[in-house]
Amino acid sequence: MDGPTLLVGLAGVLATSAPIAVASIGESLAERSGVINLSVNGTILLSAMGSFAVAVTTGSLVLGFILGAIIGAVVALLVAFGSITLRRSQVAVGFVLTLFCRDLSYFLGNPFMGDKGPRLAEHGIPLLQRIPILGTLIFKHDVMTYFSFVLIIVAWWWVYRTRPGLTLRAIGERPEAAFARGARVNLLRYTYTVVGGALVGLAGPMYSLSVKAGWKGTISGLDGLGWIVLAIVIFGAWNPVRVAFGAYLFGLLQWLSVVLQPSLQGIPSQVLQVAPFPLMILTLLFVNVGNAEWVDRILASLPEASRKRVAKILRSLRVVQPRSLGVPFEPD
Amino acid sequence: MEVQVKQIRKHFGPVKANDGITLSVPAGAIVGILGENGAGKSTLMKILSGFQPADSGEILLDGKAVTLRSPADAIRHGVGMLHQDPLDFPPMRVVDNLLIGAPGRLIPRRGDAAQAVADLAGPLGLTLDLKAEVGSLTVGERQQLELLRLLWLGARVLILDEPTTGISATQREQLFGTLRRLAEQGKTVLFVSHKLEEVQELCTRVAVLRQGRLIGEALPPFRVDKLVSMMFEREVTPGERLSCATGDTLFRLTDVSAEQGRIKLDPFSMDIHRGETIGLAGMEGSGQAVFLRSCAGLVATTGGRIQLEDVDLTGKNYHHFKKKGVAYVPAARLEEGLIPGLSITEHVLLTQHKPGFFIDRESGRKLAQQRIGDYNIKGTPASPVESLSGGNQQRTLLALVRPGAKVMLLEQPTRGLDIESVIYLWTKLKERCNDGGSIVFTSSDLDELLRYSDRILVFFAGKVSGPLDAKTTTVDQLGYLIGGRDISGTGIFDETDPVQEGGLDG
Numbered sequence: 001m002d003g004p005t006l007l008v009g010l011a012g013v014l015a016t017s018a019p020i021a022v023a024s025i026g027e028s029l030a031e032r033s034g035v036i037n038l039s040v041n042g043t044i045l046l047s048a049m050g051s052f053a054v055a056v057t058t059g060s061l062v063l064g065f066i067l068g069a070i071i072g073a074v075v076a077l078l079v080a081f082g083s084i085t086l087r088r089s090q091v092a093v094g095f096v097l098t099l100f101c102r103d104l105s106y107f108l109g110n111p112f113m114g115d116k117g118p119r120l121a122e123h124g125i126p127l128l129q130r131i132p133i134l135g136t137l138i139f140k141h142d143v144m145t146y147f148s149f150v151l152i153i154v155a156w157w158w159v160y161r162t163r164p165g166l167t168l169r170a171i172g173e174r175p176e177a178a179f180a181r182g183a184r185v186n187l188l189r190y191t192y193t194v195v196g197g198a199l200v201g202l203a204g205p206m207y208s209l210s211v212k213a214g215w216k217g218t219i220s221g222l223d224g225l226g227w228i229v230l231a232i233v234i235f236g237a238w239n240p241v242r243v244a245f246g247a248y249l250f251g252l253l254q255w256l257s258v259v260l261q262p263s264l265q266g267i268p269s270q271v272l273q274v275a276p277f278p279l280m281i282l283t284l285l286f287v288n289v290g291n292a293e294w295v296d297r298i299l300a301s302l303p304e305a306s307r308k309r310v311a312k313i314l315r316s317l318r319v320v321q322p323r324s325l326g327v328p329f330e331p332d
Numbered sequence: 333m334e335v336q337v338k339q340i341r342k343h344f345g346p347v348k349a350n351d352g353i354t355l356s357v358p359a360g361a362i363v364g365i366l367g368e369n370g371a372g373k374s375t376l377m378k379i380l381s382g383f384q385p386a387d388s389g390e391i392l393l394d395g396k397a398v399t400l401r402s403p404a405d406a407i408r409h410g411v412g413m414l415h416q417d418p419l420d421f422p423p424m425r426v427v428d429n430l431l432i433g434a435p436g437r438l439i440p441r442r443g444d445a446a447q448a449v450a451d452l453a454g455p456l457g458l459t460l461d462l463k464a465e466v467g468s469l470t471v472g473e474r475q476q477l478e479l480l481r482l483l484w485l486g487a488r489v490l491i492l493d494e495p496t497t498g499i500s501a502t503q504r505e506q507l508f509g510t511l512r513r514l515a516e517q518g519k520t521v522l523f524v525s526h527k528l529e530e531v532q533e534l535c536t537r538v539a540v541l542r543q544g545r546l547i548g549e550a551l552p553p554f555r556v557d558k559l560v561s562m563m564f565e566r567e568v569t570p571g572e573r574l575s576c577a578t579g580d581t582l583f584r585l586t587d588v589s590a591e592q593g594r595i596k597l598d599p600f601s602m603d604i605h606r607g608e609t610i611g612l613a614g615m616e617g618s619g620q621a622v623f624l625r626s627c628a629g630l631v632a633t634t635g636g637r638i639q640l641e642d643v644d645l646t647g648k649n650y651h652h653f654k655k656k657g658v659a660y661v662p663a664a665r666l667e668e669g670l671i672p673g674l675s676i677t678e679h680v681l682l683t684q685h686k687p688g689f690f691i692d693r694e695s696g697r698k699l700a701q702q703r704i705g706d707y708n709i710k711g712t713p714a715s716p717v718e719s720l721s722g723g724n725q726q727r728t729l730l731a732l733v734r735p736g737a738k739v740m741l742l743e744q745p746t747r748g749l750d751i752e753s754v755i756y757l758w759t760k761l762k763e764r765c766n767d768g769g770s771i772v773f774t775s776s777d778l779d780e781l782l783r784y785s786d787r788i789l790v791f792f793a794g795k796v797s798g799p800l801d802a803k804t805t806t807v808d809q810l811g812y813l814i815g816g817r818d819i820s821g822t823g824i825f826d827e828t829d830p831v832q833e834g835g836l837d838g
């Protein structure tokens with residue numbers, strides 16, 4: 001593969017990973033606040049279908065994206081209501097919703113199957129797109145991909161640099177302590193869950209109106225991505241930048257499975273297609289291996305110098321989840 | 333700031349936790365709040381600091397009536413509370429901990445906050461590493477951080493609920509020094525404690541609660557017997573020193589070594605006899621907890637053998653240890669020992685290992701009732717454990733240890749208990765020794781260690797010294813050893829070569 005092709009390929013990875021990056025950051029925000037929104041997979045399908053249908057009928061891309069965000073927000077609101085107000089299990093509520101939304105999307109999407117719809121166009125940024133390498137890589141995308149870049153930076157800045165971000169981390173960590181310091185824990189949890197859900201919802205139209213334009217029902221190839229999003233959030237330790245990195249890694253794996261197909265004749269193409277999923281899960285396992293006790297024991301038997309190095313790498317990879325993730329908070 | 337409460341009432345179901353308390357504290361005072369377990373001390377403190385609303389009554393600060401709707405509201409009025417387990421955020425940095433909940437603009441200025449707090453800390457004799465993660469600090473340091481944070485937010489009334497249970501002696505002295513200086517500045521301190529010597533040392537006045545009422549107040553010089561009879565309505569004297577130690581070995585440790593986190597225990601051997609009580613002394617984190625956990629099978633030993641009677645337990649897991657009769661009671665009540673949300677009955681049912689699939693509620697309830705009577709727990713079989721007062725949670729934990737246990741490993745068994753309960757609890761424990769069981773316990777209270785142990789092991793940085801004979805050791809000697817210094821001339825042990833064989837006990 002020559003340089004320019006490679007560059008275009010990598011730029012493609014950034015674009016195709018954008019929906020996953022946006023959804024993962026949305027989910028990270030919700031989980032940071034202490035709420036697991038398990039409905040991601042269904043939400044992405046439903047919003048992909050819904051926004052496609054709206055865009056086809058009205059011809060408006062903007063309406064499509066708005067509807068996608070609204071669908072995500074509404075589903076997230078249901079999760080928040082079930083888990084925060086009704087104090088039901090977040091896992092149960094989210095799981096039921098994900099199944100429901102998925103089936104709903106296939107059912108309601110039937111009339112639009114295979115329709116030709118509008119698609120978000122690419123807009124190179126004047127001047128910047130002429131910069132060698134970077135220009136092609138970053139400044140020749142559609143508007144939602146730019147949005148994903150901005151979101152990564154803004155989300156990181158919000159979480160780690162601002163006062164409300166500090167409070168966000170606090171309520172996911174120790175809500176009772178955050179409450180004692182004046183945080184309105186449950187209101188904030190609602191807010192972040194809904195905002196996070198809206199971002200997850202945006203991932204739908206980012207697929208159906210851009211990356212994988214169209215709606216093809218069960219063969220749209222979107223089923224399962226939501227679960228990867230949940231895994232990436234853990235991989236990324238709820239840190240927007242690391243989470244985005246996870247999303248790109250997944251995009252890269254998907255791309256490789258396509259480009260490498262011709263040179264790996266022996267392997268059935270189906271295997272290559274699904275390979276990124278187990279690979280992603282394996283990465284996840286590897287990242288968290290530093291948490292295990294038996295690893296400590298093995299490490300203890302290594303010579304001093306190399307042990308320190310390995311331990312350091314493992315420690316930097318190790319993820320610590322927000323301590324109150326999934327735990328309801330009752331002020332008394 | 334002057335603090336007054338008038339006719340404060342608060343009930344939980346039928347329990348009158350506060351039953352019309354009226355109390356007035358002048359500015360600059362350090363008030364000791366005393367009372368038996370369940371007297372209503374924490375409830376009153378929580379009402380004063382906005383954590384719980386009172387059912388009725390008035391709070392006046394500098395003569396002005398205020399309503400404290402939340403802890404944040406209370407701190408705005410100048411009232412801050414320091415919890416026994418500091419309400420902070422362990423994985424975050426110290427600066428971030430300061431900033432959470434502090435008012436200000438969108439992007440906090442970490443530098444300014446750090447500077448302001450450092451300026452506060454200096455004159456109080458405290459130092460704080462602002463870049464450290466809170467989780468890596470000791471409980472004592474986390475308390476200092478909370479204290480500084482409250483002062484930074486403008487607290488003029490400080491409430492401390494049993495602040496000295498988890499911290500070292502040095503940190504306690506430091507805390508007391510700080511509190512005295514704050515009182516000199518006109519701040520008011522409310523100090524809840526079960527340790528009368530601390531109250532004597534620190535407080536400028538004392539208020540005693542019993543059954544939700546204010547029983548009386550006292551000014552220095554305080555007479556311990558007087559305070560005790562106010563607290564319990566009768567005199568309380570510690571019983572005779574009891575020893576049920578026999579000569580035959582029950583629990584044998586041979587060259588046992590272990591490692592957990594940063595703490596590494598050197599190989600250690602000892603024979604623990606039937607009926608014997610072994611006290612483990614040492615500063616927090618010196619290895620005594622790891623020792624206790626390896627004896628319980630919770631931490632895998634890295635070498636040596638553990639035998640209970642004739643059974644070899646080396647390398648077995650916790651459940652195996654437990655089945656063979658080794659019981660372990662952790663210090664963290666609500667985190668490790670009890671399950672919030674379950675009642676006393678349900679706890680009793682959980683600890684009973686009866687055959688059969690269905691639970692027998694009625695017998696469980698009866699058993700719970702009996703244990704409640706036995707251990708003098710203030711609560712009913714149906715009380716969820718988190719509704720019990722601190723001391724009563726501790727009693728419940730001990731009441732749950734099965735009667736058949738041969739070796740009881742107790743981590744700070746009397747933490748948070750009032751004096752009478754400590755004595756009562758030890759009577760109960762000694763009964764078990766009398767039946768041939770052995771007890772190994774940790775404590776930060778030197779008097780308790782000397783009074784109730786037969787032999788004492790002192791831990792310092794993972795090294796074990798001793799065993800010392802509790803009858804002939806003095807508080808000073810023990811204090812020195814805990815600080816890692818040898819008691820020269822006594823010949824009890826030589827620091828460069830700590831006694832590691834069980835030779836001294838025969």
Ligand SMILES: Nc1ncnc2c1ncn2[C@@H]1O[C@H](COP(=O)(O)OP(=O)(O)OP(=O)(O)O)[C@@H](O)[C@H]1O
Pocket residue numbers: 344347348349367368369370371372373374375376710711718719720721722723724748750
């Ligand atoms: N949330 C609650 N629900 C039900 N009962 C409660 C609750 N909090 C406290 N109580 C009851 O109120 C009484 C007073 O409790 P409180 O915690 O104030 O005692 P305390 O004086 O602090 O005791 P200790 O020295 O053991 O900490 C106890 O009988 C306790 O069981």
Ligand SMILES: [Mg+2]
Pocket residue numbers: 373374375493721722723
């Ligand atoms: Mg209390």
